[in-house]
Amino acid sequence: MALTITGLSKTYPNGVRALKNLSLTIGNLMFGLLGPNGAGKSSLMRTVATLQDADSGSIDLDGLNVLTQKDEVRKILGYLPQEFGVYPKLSATDMLQHLAVMKGVTNKTERKQMVEAILNQTNLWDVRKKALSTYSGGMKQRFGIAQALLANPKLIIVDEPTAGLDPAERNRFLNLLSSIGSKVTVILSTHIVEDVRELCPRMAIISNGELLLEGAPASALESLRGKIWSKVAATDDELRALEAAFHVISTHLIGGLHEVRVYADSSPGDDFRPVDSSLEDVYFLNLTRQARN
Numbered sequence: 091m092a093l094t095i096t097g098l099s100k101t102y103p104n105g106v107r108a109l110k111n112l113s114l115t116i117g118n119l120m121f122g123l124l125g126p127n128g129a130g131k132s133s134l135m136r137t138v139a140t141l142q143d144a145d146s147g148s149i150d151l152d153g154l155n156v157l158t159q160k161d162e163v164r165k166i167l168g169y170l171p172q173e174f175g176v177y178p179k180l181s182a183t184d185m186l187q188h189l190a191v192m193k194g195v196t197n198k199t200e201r202k203q204m205v206e207a208i209l210n211q212t213n214l215w216d217v218r219k220k221a222l223s224t225y226s227g228g229m230k231q232r233f234g235i236a237q238a239l240l241a242n243p244k245l246i247i248v249d250e251p252t253a254g255l256d257p258a259e260r261n262r263f264l265n266l267l268s269s270i271g272s273k274v275t276v277i278l279s280t281h282i283v284e285d286v287r288e289l290c291p292r293m294a295i296i297s298n299g300e301l302l303l304e305g306a307p308a309s310a311l312e313s314l315r316g317k318i319w320s321k322v323a324a325t326d327d328e329l330r331a332l333e334a335a336f337h338v339i340s341t342h343l344i345g346g347l348h349e350v351r352v353y354a355d356s357s358p359g360d361d362f363r364p365v366d367s368s369l370e371d372v373y374f375l376n377l378t379r380q381a382r383n
């Protein structure tokens with residue numbers, strides 16, 4: 091599977107430029123699309139999922155022109171949107187059966203087998219007869235994956251899937267994505283760095299409709315080795331002074347004090363200590379670089 095996005099731009103009627111000449115290539119393996127709220131992730135994912143048009147640019151999915159061959163693309167693409175529908179009083183089994191018919195799986199035996207396999211795969215077998223409206227957040231998200239799998243897709247797009255899940259549900263959901271990602275290309279769009287760190291061998295960071303970084307999290311981390319320094323600011327004034335003097339990429343409150351993380355090629359001063367770089371540092375470095383430019 092290869093998805094090639096070239097020079098994609100989108101401006102909404104209200105003047106917001108959600109995508110600015112964005113180019114990105116996504117191959118096999120689970121791909122993390124990371125960016126803050128408002129970065130343009132959903133705009134990009136909706137366009138790839140054929141649900142909205144771009145102003146210019148092109149998207150190629152294994153030789154298909156995504157912007158014009160929408161019906162063909164929909165046959166090989168599963169999509170779990172950020173806001174996933176209304177949950178009816180129907181059971182998961184009935185709903186999947188219904189959706190499978192709509193997708194053209196007309197053979198009854200084939201449809202039954204397909205639905206049962208998907209219910210097992212998404213760990214919904216035990217609750218398959220319960221009304222979807224009674225499902226927990228995690229179960230709903232797993233049902234969202236179940237419906238996306240119906241098309242037997244080559245590519246699955248999931249948009250902000252772990253927002254609002256409790257830690258156990260999130261874990262279960264990420265495990266499901268990981269098992270699916272070994273067979274099908276999955277694009278995981280998220281603002282949660284941890285999701286990408288845990289799952290994705292490749293990633294991109296986007297912000298303000300622009301691509302800031304594309305590559306393997308491991309090599310992005312490696313490029314920061316020895317360049318992240320930490321210091322505790324005792325007062326708000328000291329924090330402001332540090333922000334003025336150095337490239338501060340993030341501050342965290344620890345026991346009421348501000349731990350400041352600074353990006354610098356060499357030690358910014360004796361009272362800084364070198365720390366291991368994290369994927370969060372990669373993320374905040376790219377966002378703060380864009381903001382400083």
Ligand code: ADP
Nearest residue numbers: 102104106108126127128129130131132133134
């Ligand atoms: P993300 O998914 O990264 O949070 P979005 O693609 O949803 O980002 O939004 C990118 C920008 O486009 C934001 O400024 C958002 O407010 C704006 N936007 C998104 N959808 C619309 C729309 N339908 N009409 C107008 N502006 C929109």
